[in-house]
Amino acid sequence: MNILEKIINHKKKEVAERKSLYPVSLLEKTIYFQTPVVSLKKYLTRPDKLGIIAEFKRKSPSKPTINLYAEVEKVSIGYMQAGASALSVLTDQDFFGGSLDDLIEARKYNFCPILRKDFIIDEYQLLEAKSAGADAVLLIAECLEKEQIKNLAATANNLGLEVLMEIHDVSGLEKLNGHIDVLGVNNRDLTVFKTDIQNSVNIASQIPAGQIKISESGIRSARDIVTLLAAGYDGFLIGEQFMKNANPGRACHELIYQVKQLQLQKT
Numbered sequence: 001m002n003i004l005e006k007i008i009n010h011k012k013k014e015v016a017e018r019k020s021l022y023p024v025s026l027l028e029k030t031i032y033f034q035t036p037v038v039s040l041k042k043y044l045t046r047p048d049k050l051g052i053i054a055e056f057k058r059k060s061p062s063k064p065t066i067n068l069y070a071e072v073e074k075v076s077i078g079y080m081q082a083g084a085s086a087l088s089v090l091t092d093q094d095f096f097g098g099s100l101d102d103l104i105e106a107r108k109y110n111f112c113p114i115l116r117k118d119f120i121i122d123e124y125q126l127l128e129a130k131s132a133g134a135d136a137v138l139l140i141a142e143c144l145e146k147e148q149i150k151n152l153a154a155t156a157n158n159l160g161l162e163v164l165m166e167i168h169d170v171s172g173l174e175k176l177n178g179h180i181d182v183l184g185v186n187n188r189d190l191t192v193f194k195t196d197i198q199n200s201v202n203i204a205s206q207i208p209a210g211q212i213k214i215s216e217s218g219i220r221s222a223r224d225i226v227t228l229l230a231a232g233y234d235g236f237l238i239g240e241q242f243m244k245n246a247n248p249g250r251a252c253h254e255l256i257y258q259v260k261q262l263q264l265q266k267t
Helices: 003-021 040-044 072-082 100-109 123-132 146-158 170-175 198-204 222-230 248-266
Strands: 052-056 086-090 114-117 136-140 162-167 182-186 213-216 235-238
Touching: 003 123, 040 086, 040 162, 040 182, 052 072, 052 248, 072 086, 072 100, 072 248, 086 100, 100 114, 100 123, 114 123, 123 136, 123 146, 136 146, 146 162, 146 170, 162 170, 182 198, 198 222, 222 248
Parallel strands: 052 086, 052 235, 086 114, 114 136, 136 162, 162 182, 182 213, 213 235
Antiparallel strands: none
């Protein structure tokens, strides 16, 4: 059993438990449930932004101690001040050290698109995301069948949420549907958790024209971003590269500055 299979098996048990503890009627009563979302796809294509989705995460299966004591308020505000386009918040507790409380905290201090980053397998998790103040949710193609993705994405849209569908190889493209707002290409092999941005470069030309697309994982330098921009990507989800620093917001600011300097050199 690889790590992805292990996570999904655990997630099924977790969702069942949460359903029994927090009924849908309770989720629907939160202040965020009827609040309009901030559009992720619009922020990714803003000309005054670079398209960076800055991620808050404390650990991962491959890195159990990235930044265990990071504060959501400080880091998320730092990211926004640095010029990030959006936030991604890990809400998986057992494997990534996150929670929905982290997302709620980020929502409290920021007016920007916030992505709920988790392993979503059930419509209940979409209701959770909306109730916590998320604007978008992640659907991982490798975890879900084509019909599951279509149904979950349609439900998300009906709730007002945007959908980021993540693929790892070209085969995932056949799961695209009209409810997908943003396509993410993950450069991490989830079976072994190794990364290579060449994965995004190789897939780019096969993505349908007009599809807003981002590259995820393994982005470590300004040159990586310039390479991905040239390949046609609109945005970049970056977590560990920022979070491993004592000041993630400053790391984000420095990366954005370095990209702009490289772009100036080319003009």
